[in-house]
Amino acid sequence: MTTLTWPLMLTCTLWTAWAAADGKEADSAIETSLLAGSCYGCHAATRGQQGVMPDLWQLSVEQVSARLTDYQRGDREATVMSRIASGYSEREIERLANYFGRATP
Numbered sequence: 001m002t003t004l005t006w007p008l009m010l011t012c013t014l015w016t017a018w019a020a021a022d023g024k025e026a027d028s029a030i031e032t033s034l035l036a037g038s039c040y041g042c043h044a045a046t047r048g049q050q051g052v053m054p055d056l057w058q059l060s061v062e063q064v065s066a067r068l069t070d071y072q073r074g075d076r077e078a079t080v081m082s083r084i085a086s087g088y089s090e091r092e093i094e095r096l097a098n099y100f101g102r103a104t105p
């Protein structure tokens with residue numbers, strides 16, 4: 001991990017917490033891409049990038065949605081994703097799944 005990566009990850013995580021705390025839900029396409037922006041501190045920002053983190057762009061809409069929901073419920077083992085996923089509403093998870101997910105896995 002480079003020294004710049006950790007501050008970036010912290011910023012993203014704090015943004016996630018702030019976004020969840022204000023009680024409003026993302027509704028427009030721009031707001032959805034802002035929501036997804038909080039994921040890029042760890043996951044690839046564009047399709048086709050290789051990295052050590054799970055590649056969200058390889059998952060189907062249903063897989064992204066189901067995994068985030070499982071993280072929220074504690075039904076899927078996680079180091080950080082259970083905490084992150086708990087900050088999103090059902091509607092926001094649907095928007096994130098549609099943003100990252102592919103039509104077919």
Ligand code: HEC
Pocket residue numbers: 009012013035036038039040041042043053054055056059063064067068077078079080081082084096
């Ligand atoms: C702090 C780093 C970090 C951030 C930020 C982050 N993730 Fe993750 N994500 C992980 C890690 C690490 C895993 C592997 C599971 C674990 O240990 O929590 C993971 C796993 C996942 C998985 C399951 C992938 C698979 O192939 O099973 C999904 C879906 C996911 N993240 C979605 C998201 C979304 C959507 C966001 C933004 C809202 C996000 N993540 C933000 C670190 C992060």
